[in-house]
Amino acid sequence: MSDRPTPVLRAEGLVKTHHGEGAPAHAVRGVDLCVRPGEFVAITGPSGAGKSTLLHLLGGLQRPDSGSLWLDGERTDAYSEARWAVERRKRIGIVFQFFNLVSNLSVADNVELPALLAGVSPRQARAEREGLLAELGLAGKERSMPGELSGGEQQRVALARALVNRPPLLLADEPAGSLDSRGTREVMRLLSRFHQRGQTIVLVTHDARLASAADRVISFFDGRIADDAALDGRPSRGTGISGVLELKD
Amino acid sequence: MRLPLLALLARGPAHGYELKQDLEQMLGSAYPQPNVGQIYVTLGRLEKQGLIEGEDVEQSSRPNKKVYHLTDTGREALRAWFEEPEDEPRVRDEFFMKLALAPQTGLADQIALINKQRRQYLNTMRDLSKLAAAEDRNNRIAQLLIEGAMLHLQADLDWLERCQEELEELE
Numbered sequence: 001m002s003d004r005p006t007p008v009l010r011a012e013g014l015v016k017t018h019h020g021e022g023a024p025a026h027a028v029r030g031v032d033l034c035v036r037p038g039e040f041v042a043i044t045g046p047s048g049a050g051k052s053t054l055l056h057l058l059g060g061l062q063r064p065d066s067g068s069l070w071l072d073g074e075r076t077d078a079y080s081e082a083r084w085a086v087e088r089r090k091r092i093g094i095v096f097q098f099f100n101l102v103s104n105l106s107v108a109d110n111v112e113l114p115a116l117l118a119g120v121s122p123r124q125a126r127a128e129r130e131g132l133l134a135e136l137g138l139a140g141k142e143r144s145m146p147g148e149l150s151g152g153e154q155q156r157v158a159l160a161r162a163l164v165n166r167p168p169l170l171l172a173d174e175p176a177g178s179l180d181s182r183g184t185r186e187v188m189r190l191l192s193r194f195h196q197r198g199q200t201i202v203l204v205t206h207d208a209r210l211a212s213a214a215d216r217v218i219s220f221f222d223g224r225i226a227d228d229a230a231l232d233g234r235p236s237r238g239t240g241i242s243g244v245l246e247l248k249d
Numbered sequence: 250m251r252l253p254l255l256a257l258l259a260r261g262p263a264h265g266y267e268l269k270q271d272l273e274q275m276l277g278s279a280y281p282q283p284n285v286g287q288i289y290v291t292l293g294r295l296e297k298q299g300l301i302e303g304e305d306v307e308q309s310s311r312p313n314k315k316v317y318h319l320t321d322t323g324r325e326a327l328r329a330w331f332e333e334p335e336d337e338p339r340v341r342d343e344f345f346m347k348l349a350l351a352p353q354t355g356l357a358d359q360i361a362l363i364n365k366q367r368r369q370y371l372n373t374m375r376d377l378s379k380l381a382a383a384e385d386r387n388n389r390i391a392q393l394l395i396e397g398a399m400l401h402l403q404a405d406l407d408w409l410e411r412c413q414e415e416l417e418e419l420e
Contacts, residue, residue, distance in 0.1 A: 212374035
């Protein structure tokens with residue numbers, strides 16, 4: 001173990017059951033998971049399989065009924081709500097399907113807020129924000145309100161907000177779930193770019209196109225990991241691409 | 250490739266190598282490079298069928314090249330091609346038969362088959378994503394071809410997911 005880097009994230013025996021009306025829903029039924037620095041992991045599966053619940057457990061947005069979670073080798077079982085809130089500013093960035101931007105704050109303020117809350121100087125926060133917005137093709141939109149932007153643009157603002165404190169881990173919950181095909185491709189391109197620079201990413205999606213940007217895909221069924229496959233970039237066996245694209249005759 | 254070649258000749262006469270280049274330019278890197286030999290063979294067949302006619306053109310320093318043009322019969326065949334809708338893509342493929350027959354043989358597990366197949370599709374999906382990123386963004390036809398392939402694969406992956414949901418319940 002000692003010669004391998006400490007996992008950014010490690011989970012052991014995670015279980016979460018939702019008790020609502022009717023029968024209890026076993027959303028997560030015993031999940032072990034290890035995410036190493038620089039990995040880009042996609043979790044896919046049908047809706048209702050529990051993959052969003054799993055992501056919420058990983059980000060401390062929900063607590064497991066049993067099982068443990070480590071961030072950078074540090075056990076989180078005893079973390080308070082307040083402590084988790086701090087971790088989500090510093091060590092974990094999260095983007096959601098519906099962006100969750102603060103609607104009465106400008107784009108610039110949305111991005112700078114988590115930096116200021118984390119104790120960064122206003123000057124530094126502004127510099128980070130400017131860099132990220134330029135990188136994400138949003139220069140000139142600083143003063144816009146979220147409602148004035150397209151879905152794809154709002155998601156890019158959310159991505160900037162999630163990354164403004166340079167967290168070691170980025171969690172993404174169906175980040176293209178409410179975007180059109182073009183917006184999906186855009187999100188895919190950006191996630192790939194940040195990944196290439198070393199960003200560790202865990203992405204939950206039902207979209208295989210998005211998942212294929214990752215280098216490891218976990219298939220999640222009925223609260224459990226059904227398969228955990230490295231996409232190794234080898235040309236696929238059989239006819240692969242050329243077979244798929246072939247013109248007949 | 251018969252009809253696409255006829256379609257290219259509908260614009261005006263061309264020789265085999267020009268047709269190969271036209272195809273490549275239009276379909277981009279997404280399309281596996283058409284083999285020029287295969288194009289010549291197809292042109293030969295089309296000529297035999299009376300759909301095109303070739304004419305030898307002398308070249309000063311090279312062997313003669315054959316320039317083809319579309320005949321009236323060829324133009325009719327092309328019209329008929331555009332007139333007819335195409336067959337639906339296949340669903341009952343070899344994988345489906347494996348999945349259906351595995352339990353009776355005791356030689357393979359259905360869920361393991363699904364997982365293996367999913368890995369294959371995901372790797373191909375990844376290759377397609379890379380291809381799309383590498384292809385000229387302004388070549389709309391090439392981009393649409395890749396996107397079509399990705400959407401087909403997406404559908405196949407969704408279907409594998411359905412199979413897994415149904416079959417895991419039985420276990």
